Amino acid sequence: MSELRQDPTTYDWVIIARERARRPHEFKKERPDRPEPVWSGTCPFCPGNERMTPEVLARYPEEGDWVLKIVPNKYPALTPDGSTAREERKLFRKTHGYGRHEVLIETPVHNEYIPFMSAPHVESLIRAYRDRYNELKKDPLIKEIIIFKNHGAGAGTSLQHPHSQIVASPIVPPYIRRKYEVTIQYFDNTGRCLHLDLLADELDEKTRVVSESVHFVSLHPFASHYPFETWIMPRVLKSSFGNISEEEIKDLAAVLKDVLARIYHGLGNPDYNLIIDTTPVEDEEQSYYLWHIQIIPRLIQPAGFELGSGIYINVALPEETAAFMRELKVEELA
Amino acid sequence: MSELRQDPTTYDWVIIARERARRPHEFKKERPDRPEPVWSGTCPFCPGNERMTPEVLARYPEEGDWVLKIVPNKYPALTPDGSTAREERKLFRKTHGYGRHEVLIETPVHNEYIPFMSAPHVESLIRAYRDRYNELKKDPLIKEIIIFKNHGAGAGTSLQHPHSQIVASPIVPPYIRRKYEVTIQYFDNTGRCLHLDLLADELDEKTRVVSESVHFVSLHPFASHYPFETWIMPRVLKSSFGNISEEEIKDLAAVLKDVLARIYHGLGNPDYNLIIDTTPVEDEEQSYYLWHIQIIPRLIQPAGFELGSGIYINVALPEETAAFMRELKVEELA
Numbered sequence: 001m002s003e004l005r006q007d008p009t010t011y012d013w014v015i016i017a018r019e020r021a022r023r024p025h026e027f028k029k030e031r032p033d034r035p036e037p038v039w040s041g042t043c044p045f046c047p048g049n050e051r052m053t054p055e056v057l058a059r060y061p062e063e064g065d066w067v068l069k070i071v072p073n074k075y076p077a078l079t080p081d082g083s084t085a086r087e088e089r090k091l092f093r094k095t096h097g098y099g100r101h102e103v104l105i106e107t108p109v110h111n112e113y114i115p116f117m118s119a120p121h122v123e124s125l126i127r128a129y130r131d132r133y134n135e136l137k138k139d140p141l142i143k144e145i146i147i148f149k150n151h152g153a154g155a156g157t158s159l160q161h162p163h164s165q166i167v168a169s170p171i172v173p174p175y176i177r178r179k180y181e182v183t184i185q186y187f188d189n190t191g192r193c194l195h196l197d198l199l200a201d202e203l204d205e206k207t208r209v210v211s212e213s214v215h216f217v218s219l220h221p222f223a224s225h226y227p228f229e230t231w232i233m234p235r236v237l238k239s240s241f242g243n244i245s246e247e248e249i250k251d252l253a254a255v256l257k258d259v260l261a262r263i264y265h266g267l268g269n270p271d272y273n274l275i276i277d278t279t280p281v282e283d284e285e286q287s288y289y290l291w292h293i294q295i296i297p298r299l300i301q302p303a304g305f306e307l308g309s310g311i312y313i314n315v316a317l318p319e320e321t322a323a324f325m326r327e328l329k330v331e332e333l334a
Numbered sequence: 335m336s337e338l339r340q341d342p343t344t345y346d347w348v349i350i351a352r353e354r355a356r357r358p359h360e361f362k363k364e365r366p367d368r369p370e371p372v373w374s375g376t377c378p379f380c381p382g383n384e385r386m387t388p389e390v391l392a393r394y395p396e397e398g399d400w401v402l403k404i405v406p407n408k409y410p411a412l413t414p415d416g417s418t419a420r421e422e423r424k425l426f427r428k429t430h431g432y433g434r435h436e437v438l439i440e441t442p443v444h445n446e447y448i449p450f451m452s453a454p455h456v457e458s459l460i461r462a463y464r465d466r467y468n469e470l471k472k473d474p475l476i477k478e479i480i481i482f483k484n485h486g487a488g489a490g491t492s493l494q495h496p497h498s499q500i501v502a503s504p505i506v507p508p509y510i511r512r513k514y515e516v517t518i519q520y521f522d523n524t525g526r527c528l529h530l531d532l533l534a535d536e537l538d539e540k541t542r543v544v545s546e547s548v549h550f551v552s553l554h555p556f557a558s559h560y561p562f563e564t565w566i567m568p569r570v571l572k573s574s575f576g577n578i579s580e581e582e583i584k585d586l587a588a589v590l591k592d593v594l595a596r597i598y599h600g601l602g603n604p605d606y607n608l609i610i611d612t613t614p615v616e617d618e619e620q621s622y623y624l625w626h627i628q629i630i631p632r633l634i635q636p637a638g639f640e641l642g643s644g645i646y647i648n649v650a651l652p653e654e655t656a657a658f659m660r661e662l663k664v665e666e667l668a
Contacts (some may be wrong), residue, residue, distance in 0.1 A: 001415055002431030004505065015431055022410035075354035077639070077647050081335055091528075091537040092556045096351055148638030151412030167639055169337065174345050175644025194425075194441070201424040222426045263377050274644035289435025296641060303490025304482030305501055307630060308609035310509025313411050 007223035010179055013224045015313045022315055024324035027227060027299050029268035031077065037158050038282035044180075045105045045161035057102060058126045058132065067121060068128055069105050069302065070166075076101035077167060084141050084170040100136055100168040104128055110161050113151075113269075115261035123254035124203035129164070129223070130249070133242045136168040137281045144169045144176060144280050147241070152271030154298045171282045180279060181307060183288040195290030200231050208322040211258060215251040218259045220318040227300060227316035228325070232260060232293040241276050241291040256293070262325045263297060266307075273300040342532060343558035344513055348557045349474045349647045352400035356649055358658035361561060361633050362506045370445035370494050378408075378470060379495035379552040391436060392466065396460045401455060402462055403439050404486040406499075410435035411501060418475050418504040434470055434502040438462055444495050446601075448487075449595035456587035463498070463610065464583070467576045478503045478510060478614050479574070484604030488632045498608075506614045514613060516573040517622040529624030533567050542656040545592060549585040552593045554659070561650035562601065562635060562659070574618035575610050575625040590627070596659045597631060605632040 003016045043050035059069035073281040078099030086095050106125055107117065112124060129147050136145050151159035157163075172180075186194035202208055203217050209216040210230065218232045230257055234248065244252070263272065278291040306312050337350045378386035393403035412433030420429050440459055441451060448456060460473050467479050483498040484491035491497075506514075520528040536542055544552040544564065552566045566589055568582065578586070597606065613624040640646050 001413055004429045004431050008425045008426040008427070013505055013507065015411050017411050017431075019413070020411070033473070075351075077351050078335055079335055079353070091342045091532050092535065092539075093340040097336045097338050097351075102622070104463050106605075118341050144643070146639060146643045148642050154635065156635040156640075165639065167643070169643065169645070171645075173347065173348055173643040173645045196423050201426065204424070206376055207427075240470075261527045273638035273641055275638050277642065284600065294640070294642070301488065301490040303484045304607035305480060305499065306490075307607050308482050308628070309478070309480045309503065309507040310500070311503070311507045 002233045007206055007225070009182060010195060011182065012223070012225070014225055014309050016122060016317060017313050018317070020315050021317060022227075023226075024266075024316065025147075027267055027270075027297075029270055033264075036119060038110055038112075039163070040110050042242040043159070043161050045103075045111055045159065045163060045206070046302065047108045053105075058129055058135075066108065067124055068107060069162070070128065070132060071103050071105065073101040073103050073165065076107065078169065080139075095170070098141060098170045100139075100142070100166070102132060102136075102166045104132070104162060104164040104166065106162040113162055113260070113264065115257055115264050117140045117257070119250075119253050119257065122257050125250055126162075126244070126249045126252055126256070129166070130242060130244055132166050134252070136166065137242060137284075139168065141170050142281060145173045145235075145278070147276040149274040151273070152269075152298070154271035155273050176280065179277075180283065180289060187288045190199075191236050193288060195233065195288055195292065199290075207319045210322050210325045211253050211255065212257050215248050216255045217277050218255060219323040222289070222318060224314055224316075224318045224321075225312040226296050226298075227314060228263065228297045228321050229318075230263070230295040230325075232256065232259060232295070234292065235288060237277040237287055238288045239286055240281075240293060241278040242284060244291075262328050263295065266328050267299070267327055268320075269298055272296060273298065290331050335460040339557040340558070341555070343516060343528060344560070345516065346557070347630055347645050348559055348647060351647050351649060352651070354649050356561075358389060358562075358600075358650065358655045361601055361631075361650065363604060366656070372444055372446075374444050375445055377493070377495050379437075379497060380444045381638050387437075387439075392462070392469075393533070394462055397652045400442065401432060401630045402416065402441060404462065405437050405439065407435040407499065409435050412503065413468060414473075426523050429504070430447055432475060432478070432502070432504045434473075436466060436470075436500045438466070438498040438500060440498060441494040447496055447594070447598065449591055449598050453584075453589070453591065455588050456591050457583050459498075459604075460578070460583045460590070462585055463500070464576060464578055464648060465585050467502050467612075470500065471576060471618075473502065475504050476502045476615060477506045479576075479612070481610040481612075483608040486603075486632070488605035510614065511609075514617065514623055521622045526622055527571050527622060529567065529626065530571055533569070533624075541653045544596070544656050544659045545589065545590050547585050550589045552589060554656040558648055558652045558655075559646040559652075560630050560632075561648060562597065562655050563595070563652075564631075564659075566590065566593060566629070566630040568624060568626065571621055571624060573620055573623045573625060574615075575612040578625075593629065596662050597629065600659055600662050601633070606630060607632065 054072045057070045059066045082096030129268045275294045279289040388406045390567040391404045393400045416430030480501045517528045609628045
């Protein structure tokens, strides 16, 4: 018999479909370990092809060979032109696509995925996320900053070279506003942060925890919408990713390398999305929300039922997938 | 410059990305017109393979060779066992996966897609949807009935034989509840149905209308989340699909055949989802909501930005895609 589980952070329900459940190892794809070459002449992000991207906005380190750099998206979804005033005509409301859309090129090496990067390199990556976040939020028209990464064609990218994207939005998306309001309501009722209570409950049950470090916990949430959906949650209340500390960055780099190595090896380099879930810019100093990372391997295709109902059918048990990831042997990880 | 448009039925925003927009004809896939054989020995829905599916729940016609039939899903997401009482432990809330999950086999012919069916056949299909809807709603534990169709692997199906699915859910999904509440709020403010006002505004602008019949209008909504997203809306207020009349069924069959023929030929048999968007069962007699059909061709892959923000980036202009579909020559349609 299947089970309906409620995500306490959104009130969404998920069907955990035991009848059609697949065992964790059945999700592993058989692909070559490093399908891409180290350099590609047609890749706009590879060294030597710099003319194919717009001017550099920031680079690390500032001198010498770059390890990572940030450029404007050549085909931006949002641009810093026009106003954010709404135009209304009948029931149709619109506004200019004001905002910023940047690309963070994570490495000069075409096939250097995060698990293979050095720890200091991944620290630079997280630091670059934070620095761009804090730079972009200076614009008073910006209400939400979405940092994300698409790995593989099935995750929506056409460029395989490791990169992330940063979108600065003039609107708090209703989806994010709703999640934030759930935490406000919880705080009003209990005086506590919903996410921290949830983390405490997950740590108490332990069955869905993948790894623990000094500052972070990685886990497969109780009401995972997707097989192997992974959250990395900080242990201490901080609403905004923009306020991550240097010490946390060092710890997170190790956790992220480890979590993505487990996904890479355990699932055979699957397509995935990584998202930094953080509070609206104006609520950064409130104590309702806990920023965290969501990693969604794209192992199944949402179908008409998901699109029509908003209920996701998850064909894996989070308890089983978390155990599978937790128990992967360290020597199997790069 | 791109544009942010708000969907008045959900308050979601969509980015219409002009900078990266593709012209309508660029979405057409080059695939063989009828890629599947007329019969497959391994297909559980083909005649002769009846032992591969559970017992028949209903069939049309009742005697003689079947034209379409309904069977329980062999791997149901929900089953009519257990109760719908919630179990709560810490922040984890769950309940049994109570409900029904049925498959409607639309035709005995393995490759007879809806545009190629006779009009009376498509009428039978819509009638079967309605009859199952009205049968399933008799169970007082059922709160929402979701009828949908997945066409093609990219739309989440592994079986190519034309079929639809019907899920009877013990919970009103929060996504559907929210959309319903938007219409209640609109009604409280204006005394009118939001969807009917929206339809009037779309008919007034005309640019996004694809076709009009006596009882229905097909269009690409102002704030389409996906390229070529198509709605078929009734002209007269009816909250629930379960109340569709015989006269409306006849008209809808012709509209559905025509709309899906345009999609088949205009886009080269793309994968798509079809969803019947209807009111919660208990609100069927209220006058806030207008049931309608949503068709979502799966032409792009939602990525980290969509998953993280709930804002969809649409790389096609609804005005252009609607014109493209409207202007397809009739002789091109089967």
